[in-house]
Amino acid sequence: MHISPVLWQFLVKWLHASALFPAEASTIAPYTDALYFFLLLITVIGLVLVGALIFGFSIRYRRQRNPVATQVEGSTLLEATWTIIPLAIFLVVFVWGAVLYFRIYNPPANSMNIYVIGKQWMWKAEHPGGQHEINSLHVPTGRPVQLTMISQDVFHSFSIPEFRVKREVVPGRYSTVWFNATTPGTYHLFCTQYCGTQHSGMIGEIVALTPEDYEKWTQQSTSGMSLAQNGERLFASMGCNACHNGTAAARGPSLAGVYGSHLTLSNGSQVLVNEAYLRDSILNPSQHVTAGFAPIMPTYQGQISEDGLIDLVEYIKTLNSNYRVQQTYVTSQSNQAAPTTPSEMVKP
Ligand code: HEC
Numbered sequence: 493m494h495i496s497p498v499l500w501q502f503l504v505k506w507l508h509a510s511a512l513f514p515a516e517a518s519t520i521a522p523y524t525d526a527l528y529f530f531l532l533l534i535t536v537i538g539l540v541l542v543g544a545l546i547f548g549f550s551i552r553y554r555r556q557r558n559p560v561a562t563q564v565e566g567s568t569l570l571e572a573t574w575t576i577i578p579l580a581i582f583l584v585v586f587v588w589g590a591v592l593y594f595r596i597y598n599p600p601a602n603s604m605n606i607y608v609i610g611k612q613w614m615w616k617a618e619h620p621g622g623q624h625e626i627n628s629l630h631v632p633t634g635r636p637v638q639l640t641m642i643s644q645d646v647f648h649s650f651s652i653p654e655f656r657v658k659r660e661v662v663p664g665r666y667s668t669v670w671f672n673a674t675t676p677g678t679y680h681l682f683c684t685q686y687c688g689t690q691h692s693g694m695i696g697e698i699v700a701l702t703p704e705d706y707e708k709w710t711q712q713s714t715s716g717m718s719l720a721q722n723g724e725r726l727f728a729s730m731g732c733n734a735c736h737n738g739t740a741a742a743r744g745p746s747l748a749g750v751y752g753s754h755l756t757l758s759n760g761s762q763v764l765v766n767e768a769y770l771r772d773s774i775l776n777p778s779q780h781v782t783a784g785f786a787p788i789m790p791t792y793q794g795q796i797s798e799d800g801l802i803d804l805v806e807y808i809k810t811l812n813s814n815y816r817v818q819q820t821y822v823t824s825q826s827n828q829a830a831p832t833t834p835s836e837m838v839k840p
């Protein structure tokens with residue numbers, strides 16, 4: 493469907509000004525709205541059509557004019573018409589919706605990644621540079637941003653109405669959502685899944701900044717340690733490098749370059765190593781044993797918080813040579829009690 497851009501602007505601006513409709517602040521928003529307005533339009537047409545027919549027929553076939561009822565036989569042509577036309581319209585909606593769905597749920601390859609942890613009752617965001625924020629999320633405009641999200645307790649749902657995005661945030665597995673913010677500004681963040689008494693307070697703000705302002709913000713809010721650096725410390729303090737030290741004699745496989753590769757498992761199947769797979773292989777190592785290795789890795793279920801797992805995943809992602817792994821090993825040897833910040837450990 494093609495609407496004149498001027499008319500479109502007018503419609504959306506007017507709806508927004510009348511407080512009926514959130515502003516369009518992401519690249520996907522006009523596309524979702526087009527589908528929404530199309531649905532609205534065919535609904536209104538259907539309503540008017542059926543309403544007018546009821547009204548017209550009740551006058552035309554009223555009792556005074558038709559004192560004796562007439563038997564009406566079916567009409568195949570008529571029935572075929574009112575089946576085929578709506579079917580065609582619904583198929584248009586289906587295909588349109590499916591195309592849009594794939595677009596919304598497949599992040600572009602060049603998107604930057606930010607982690608989001610939901611818990612009763614707050615949102616926590618972790619930027620790759622180590623910036624942490626609570627109930628707020630700073631993002632740059634003009635580039636795709638992917639959120640990798642997980643819940644620490646119950647089901648939550650992450651929704652930014654102005655960006656027209658929403659995704660379930662589930663315990664135990666990563667879900668993702670992406671957007672490309674177009675207009676700098678502050679937008680609402682809602683939890684849209686009833687998650688307990690203070691669900692309605694599980695809100696926050698999305699601050700979309702120009703790339704320059706975002707750069708400034710990341711520099712001002714840095715904690716000094718990137719997620720990968722936190723992960724490196726945790727890797728040493730949890731003793732992971734007792735087995736994953738990148739040497740030929742190591743009991744565990746080298747983790748260098750494992751991210752993004754295809755691993756062959758002992759049952760012969762192949763898996764793509766992404767964030768979710770890394771997280772899962774730390775928590776459930778016996779579920780997918782790498783070919784050529786014994787299932788000796790202990791489970792770390794309940795011993796590492798979601799924050800800590802994100803740090804470890806980010807650390808493993810940065811490993812592109814065994815030299816890096818061995819450096820971690822050497823550092824942890826010379827620095828026996830590697831300090832761990834409380835937030836990386838599971839709270840009792
Ligand atoms: C007792 C030795 C041992 C320890 C300790 C250990 N691992 Fe492993 N790990 C293994 C072995 C053996 C495998 C391969 C077999 C399997 O998949 O279970 C493995 C597999 C993995 C994999 C899957 C990727 C691949 O290449 O197979 C990841 C990721 C991983 N370990 C991360 C960790 C992290 C993070 C820690 C610390 C929290 C850790 N491991 C601690 C032995 C260990």
Ligand SMILES: [Cu+2]
Pocket residue numbers: 610613647648649683684685686687691694
């Ligand atoms: Cu919630």
